[in-house]
Amino acid sequence: MAKSLHIQSLSKRYGKATALDGIQLDVRKGEFISLLGPSGCGKSTLLRIIAGLDDPSSGSVLMDGVDVTSSSPASRNIGMVFQSYALFPNMSVLKNIEFALKPRKLSSQIRKEKAARMLETVGLSDFADRMPHQLSGGQQQRVALARALVVEPDFLLLDEPLSALDANVRYQLQREIRRIHDKFGMTTIMVTHDQDEALTMADRIAVMTKGQIVQFDTPQKIYRYPADSFVASFIGTSNQILSGGKMKVIRPEHFTVADIGEGIEVKVESIHFKGAFYRLTVRVLDRTSPSFNEKWAVDLQASLVEEKHVRIGELLNLLINEGNLIPVKEVVTR
Numbered sequence: 214m215a216k217s218l219h220i221q222s223l224s225k226r227y228g229k230a231t232a233l234d235g236i237q238l239d240v241r242k243g244e245f246i247s248l249l250g251p252s253g254c255g256k257s258t259l260l261r262i263i264a265g266l267d268d269p270s271s272g273s274v275l276m277d278g279v280d281v282t283s284s285s286p287a288s289r290n291i292g293m294v295f296q297s298y299a300l301f302p303n304m305s306v307l308k309n310i311e312f313a314l315k316p317r318k319l320s321s322q323i324r325k326e327k328a329a330r331m332l333e334t335v336g337l338s339d340f341a342d343r344m345p346h347q348l349s350g351g352q353q354q355r356v357a358l359a360r361a362l363v364v365e366p367d368f369l370l371l372d373e374p375l376s377a378l379d380a381n382v383r384y385q386l387q388r389e390i391r392r393i394h395d396k397f398g399m400t401t402i403m404v405t406h407d408q409d410e411a412l413t414m415a416d417r418i419a420v421m422t423k424g425q426i427v428q429f430d431t432p433q434k435i436y437r438y439p440a441d442s443f444v445a446s447f448i449g450t451s452n453q454i455l456s457g458g459k460m461k462v463i464r465p466e467h468f469t470v471a472d473i474g475e476g477i478e479v480k481v482e483s484i485h486f487k488g489a490f491y492r493l494t495v496r497v498l499d500r501t502s503p504s505f506n507e508k509w510a511v512d513l514q515a516s517l518v519e520e521k522h523v524r525i526g527e528l529l530n531l532l533i534n535e536g537n538l539i540p541v542k543e544v545v546t547r
């Protein structure tokens with residue numbers, strides 16, 4: 214029901230353009246990983262090559278140690294869900310799911326039973342006889358998910374399946390997909406360009422840019438120890454600071470307010486309420502600081518901001534604990 218995946222020195226070129234450039238990726242059996250990166254970095258290309266829908270220019274794809282680089286998509290036992298719902302418009306919900314089982318030699322009774330069971334898993338038992346156009350976007354995507362899962366795939370590949378849905382439905386389906394993954398245990402690879410989605414759903418995240426994987430690690434490690442300044446700025450909000458001649462990063466939640474005369478003097482330029490905290494944009498006024506005149510994003514506890522009546526235009530003194538400074542390799546904007 215689940216296999217490991219090894220991708221070795223994989224590259225994909227379209228004419229002179231390089232979509233993937235020497236990808237190395239090892240995914241464990243049953244792991245949930247996310248491919249995260251800006252538009253055009255090669256996420257879909259990588260997913261399509263794993264599915265067998267596209268050939269690499271060089272390199273190989275191994276499933277449980279078996280080289281499948283030139284195997285057909287059908288032989289790879291993969292379930293796939295795309296951004297667009299891609300259901301057959303002229304088939305009922307149940308028929309859409311059953312259809313995925315057509316190539317298997319099963320009686321129509323068994324096919325129907327399997328499809329109905331999968332429909333129950335995605336919470337749509339009452340919708341079996343509806344046509345796709347009678348469903349909401351979120352419901353259609355649940356059907357697409359059921360159709361991908363009914364074949365009991367070794368791999369579930371998801372290409373931004375939630376990006377067309379509004380926030381609430383998206384959060385709900387994020388939890389559902391993770392629950393289904395944990396229940397069936399198939400190895401899952403989900404493409405997203407939404408960092409929150411990757412952080413909350415994945416066991417490990419592969420951060421991609423320009424056809425390369427720049428970091429592959431747990432959400433916690435990627436947030437706390439970004440490999441370079443690109444990762445630091447792409448995952449979460451970060452402030453870059455020159456400290457002891459080295460580029461370091463500090464997260465907005467790691468500033469504390471100091472007494473007047475201490476720390477670094479800044480001027481508040483904007484304040485946004487975020488519930489438990491306020492996000493401030495501040496300008497560094499301290500001329501002795503290497504960050505003089507730079508802007509920082511600073512998160513302060515709501516109660517503190519309200520007690521101190523912090524307003525736009527006011528001055529604050531901020532302390533930086535050395536322990537919260539993360540050294541990063543500096544890269545020119547990728």
Ligand SMILES: Nc1ncnc2c1ncn2[C@@H]1O[C@H](COP(=O)(O)OP(=O)(O)OP(=O)(O)O)[C@@H](O)[C@H]1O
Nearest residue numbers: 227230231232251252253254255256257258259406
């Ligand atoms: N069939 C193709 N022919 C030529 N170039 C292509 C083709 N498919 C993809 N590319 C190029 O390869 C690069 C990677 O594309 P890909 O679709 O993998 O990006 P992505 O990370 O999925 O982006 P997005 O987040 O916008 O979906 C892009 O520069 C794209 O223009």
Ligand SMILES: [Mg+2]
Nearest residue numbers: 256257258372
């Ligand atoms: Mg894509």
